[in-house]
């Protein structure tokens with residue numbers, strides 16, 4: 001039998017705190033050598049892009065593949081979203097697909113969770129901190145949620161080029177997190193924050209990295225092609241650079257590839273993978289003046305860990321529909 005879980009089913013069982021625990025374990029497995037993580041495979045049919053993201057986590061017994069598509073004409077032509085994702089979870093013992101679940105909400109939560117874990121390990125640990133979120137879309141909301149799980153956030157700033165998106169963000173997340181959220185007029189206004197998340201669709205830098213305060217922690221999750229970047233060379237240069245995966249960063253992240261290719265920083269500026277910080281192989285923040293930067297490209301191990309968590313919780317709660325395929 002295969003369990004089918006729709007978006008509402010996934011949302012009803014997946015919360016940030018648990019997802020952060022699962023994602024932290026997944027990064028530890030990656031660093032410890034017990035994860036299998038091939039780079040994602042892409043196929044480009046005439047109308048769009050289709051990505052296949054497989055992963056296996058031995059200790060967590062999680063084997064999964066996410067199929068995610070980006071079809072720009074979908075909303076206009078077919079009344080469907082641009083990005084659609086589904087996760088196939090397998091039983092590692094038999095190989096059988098035991099669950100097919102909606103991947104949209106899961107992707108946003110697991111992406112938030114990675115930033116939450118990075119924040120937990122890398123941000124300063126003051127009693128109260130201010131968060132700044134650049135972008136007010138789907139991912140941005142989960143970034144704030146995750147940062148609030150990792151640190152005691154007293155207030156947050158949000159900036160988006162779309163006023164409507166920023167207003168919706170404030171209404172939804174202010175209520176969900178019971179938090180004061182202020183709409184910033186410019187990206188610069190937000191640089192007073194202690195923890196900054198960049199989660200936009202922008203292909204070019206969002207702010208002047210020279211203006212970032214010492215001691216800031218940044219989670220950069222938006223851009224993910226060699227020629228696009230949310231972060232300029234100045235902030236990358238000033239930061240201790242931690243990536244989700246070295247391989248993914250040097251194949252997909254313009255944020256580090258552009259300054260390296262321009263000779264502004266050496267490749268060795270890539271300091272560590274998040275898993276190396278979690279497992280103590282490399283030291284994280286060493287003082288309150290350091291700027292730490294986590295670059296997330298999004299890894300299939302995050303999907304596999306989150307999908308396994310969702311499946312276990314859904315089975316325990318009797319949620320979803322079992323079908324014979």
Ligand SMILES: NC(=O)c1ccc[n+]([C@@H]2O[C@H](COP(=O)([O-])OP(=O)(O)OC[C@H]3O[C@@H](n4cnc5c(N)ncnc54)[C@H](O)[C@@H]3O)[C@@H](O)[C@H]2O)c1
Pocket residue numbers: 107111134135136137138139140159160161162165199200201202206221222223224296297298299
């Ligand atoms: N790292 C990961 O694991 C991961 C996972 C999923 C998505 N993403 C990426 O995250 C980004 C955001 O995705 P989303 O699903 O939230 O998209 P979205 O369309 O819901 O939101 C993007 C927001 O960015 C805003 N924006 C664009 N340019 C801006 C600028 N210069 N300044 C401020 N705001 C700006 C847009 O107005 C929009 O509100 C995309 O690039 C996506 O590919 C990364």
